[in-house]
Amino acid sequence: MRVALFVTCVNDAVYPATGIATVKLLERLGVEVDFPAGQTCCGQPQFNTGYRHETEPLVRRTGRVFEGYDHVVTPSGSCVAMIRDNYPRIGRRAAAEGRGGELAEVARSLVPRVYELTEFLVDVLGVTDVGAYFPHTVTYHPSCHGLRLLGLGDRPRRLLEAVKGLELRELPGAEECCGFGGTFAVKNPDVSAAMGTDKVRNAVATGADVLCGADNSCLMHIGGILHRQDAPLRALHIAEILLSTEAEPHL
Numbered sequence: 001m002r003v004a005l006f007v008t009c010v011n012d013a014v015y016p017a018t019g020i021a022t023v024k025l026l027e028r029l030g031v032e033v034d035f036p037a038g039q040t041c042c043g044q045p046q047f048n049t050g051y052r053h054e055t056e057p058l059v060r061r062t063g064r065v066f067e068g069y070d071h072v073v074t075p076s077g078s079c080v081a082m083i084r085d086n087y088p089r090i091g092r093r094a095a096a097e098g099r100g101g102e103l104a105e106v107a108r109s110l111v112p113r114v115y116e117l118t119e120f121l122v123d124v125l126g127v128t129d130v131g132a133y134f135p136h137t138v139t140y141h142p143s144c145h146g147l148r149l150l151g152l153g154d155r156p157r158r159l160l161e162a163v164k165g166l167e168l169r170e171l172p173g174a175e176e177c178c179g180f181g182g183t184f185a186v187k188n189p190d191v192s193a194a195m196g197t198d199k200v201r202n203a204v205a206t207g208a209d210v211l212c213g214a215d216n217s218c219l220m221h222i223g224g225i226l227h228r229q230d231a232p233l234r235a236l237h238i239a240e241i242l243l244s245t246e247a248e249p250h251l
Contacts, residue, residue, distance in 0.1 A: 002032040004066050006074035006114070009041050015216045021239040021250075022075045022117060028243075029125060033073075038065045044082040049183050052090060056103060059087055063106030071124060072114045075239045077146030077215050078182070080116045085149055087111060116146065117239055118155040118214055128158045133246040135165030139208040140238075141199065141222065143215040144177050156214055156238055163241065171211075172202040180221035196225045204231050210251070211235045 003026065007019040023033045043058035062083070066072045074080055088111065091104030121127055140160060146152040160168050179185065179195025199222055203211045211226070211233055213219045223235035236251070244250035 001030070001071070002034065002069070003071040003073050003120075004069040005033050005035050006039060006042075006066065006072050006076075006079065007035070008074055008076040008079045010216050010220065011075060014220065015237065018075050018216055018237040018239050021237070021243040022073070025130065025239060025243045026073065029121075029127065029130060031125070034069070036065045042079045042082050044079060044086075045183060047082065047086055047090070052093065055090060056094065059090055059103055059106055063110050066110060066113070070113060071120065072110070073117055073120045074114070075117045075214065075237060076217070077116045077143055077150050077152065078217055080114055080119075081145040081149040083107075083114050084111050116150055116152065116214065118152060118159055119150070121159060121242075122155045129162040130159065130242050132163040132242045132244055133165050134163050134241050134244045134250065136209040136251060137167045137169055137207065138210045138212050138241065139169045139171040139203055139206040140174070141171060141178065141203070141211060141213045141218065142174055143213055143218045144181070146214055147175060152214070156212075159238065159242060160212065163244075164246075166241070169206040169208050171206060173198070178218050178222050180218050182217065185221060192221070193225070196221050200225045200229065200231060200233075204233055208233060210241070212238050212241055214238050 005023060011019045026033050041058055042062055043055035047055040087107035091107040094103045095101050160166060177195055178199040179192040185192040216237055219235040226233055240250050
């Protein structure tokens with residue numbers, strides 16, 4: 001099976017280890033991974049800030065770059081949610097404004113082919129045990145996009161529960177937002193920080209070694225608070241946990 005990796009802006013610029021882990025994990029499972037070099041931002045920051053017309057060139061580019069792939073896999077639920085939820089909306093609005101159906105066609109073609117990593121592992125590859133070994137205590141934070149827009153459900157937890165040596169601990173208030181919310185954190189920093197502090201307090205109370213998530217945008221926000229508090233807890237993307245083996249431990 002051949003797939004395209006959509007690495008996303010945050011991973012490319014700040015967390016390249018997550019992109020590398022995603023590729024190595026998929027290859028270990030027998031998947032051939034391409035990295036289309038023309039990929040760039042999916043347009044989520046622009047669209048969320050109200051710049052719909054400025055988002056449209058990025059929609060076109062994303063559709064063009066990933067054309068021809070049966071599956072596009074990304075370790076970012078928020079970017080998958082942007083494509084699934086907002087690309088069709090952008091296409092409909094453009095068509096209603098008499099600017100043709102090109103964007104609607106991009107959405108129609110791309111949306112069914114884009115998968116968040118844990119979705120792809122469980123739903124397409126049909127695996128939960130990926131051969132990982134991670135002898136640490138872990139608590140899992142479900143990000144809002146994955147939880148509410150994508151409906152990831154228990155897929156990440158099933159993958160974590162199958163990891164040899166891993167002890168999964170329940171996170172109190174797990175379904176509560178961490179406060180990042182993309183541009184929300186910029187426009188409402190005090191509220192964002194307070195929400196993040198609540199999330200960190202609950203995570204630390206579990207006594208876990210690692211706070212795991214499937215979106216590095218949320219983990220960046222939470223990890224920053226953990227760092228400033230010098231908390232005994234590390235934020236880590238699920239791809240990096242699933243890559244870890246006894247022969248090549250990650251942490």
